[in-house]
Amino acid sequence: MRDPEPQILILPARPTDLRAVYRIAQLSFPIPWPLDELRRELTRPFSELRVLRSDARSGVLAFLNHWRVADELQIMNIAVDPDQRRRGYGSALLADLLATARTQAITAVTLEVRRSNRGAINLYEQHGFRQVGVRPRYYSDNLEDALVMSLPISATR
Numbered sequence: 001m002r003d004p005e006p007q008i009l010i011l012p013a014r015p016t017d018l019r020a021v022y023r024i025a026q027l028s029f030p031i032p033w034p035l036d037e038l039r040r041e042l043t044r045p046f047s048e049l050r051v052l053r054s055d056a057r058s059g060v061l062a063f064l065n066h067w068r069v070a071d072e073l074q075i076m077n078i079a080v081d082p083d084q085r086r087r088g089y090g091s092a093l094l095a096d097l098l099a100t101a102r103t104q105a106i107t108a109v110t111l112e113v114r115r116s117n118r119g120a121i122n123l124y125e126q127h128g129f130r131q132v133g134v135r136p137r138y139y140s141d142n143l144e145d146a147l148v149m150s151l152p153i154s155a156t157r
Helices: 015-028 035-041 089-103 118-126
Strands: 009-012 047-053 060-069 072-080 108-114 130-135 146-152
Touching: 009 089, 015 035, 015 047, 015 060, 015 072, 035 047, 047 089, 060 089, 072 089, 089 108, 089 118, 108 118, 118 146
Parallel strands: 072 108
Antiparallel strands: 009 047, 047 060, 060 072, 108 146, 130 146
């Protein structure tokens, strides 16, 4: 008999979550957003920062922040604590975002991803994202190209 799927919580970030979010960002990105920039995500009217926890008492294990631009959502960052990867947390955050997008007047979700980040590209493709463009020499640390990926959204109310 299989163990039941673990329960997870995906909630809006609180100010007390920001240090954990920043730590995950530092471990995940060559150029993480500064802590002050993450703090601003909590007050910008067009942004949302959501965190994933294994239960109500656990620390932050992963996060996703996105911006709403007109009728589209732009994923700005998604990251999972390196010790917690390969447990479906990134997929859960994406599924949560896409479920929210389908209940709003959102027409597409877009993102940029490093051309070399095969794991992330595979995750996005599993959720239906497709490459729609390239931003040459996009990343300032190594001038790597960014792939632009998008997923059209059909509203279901």
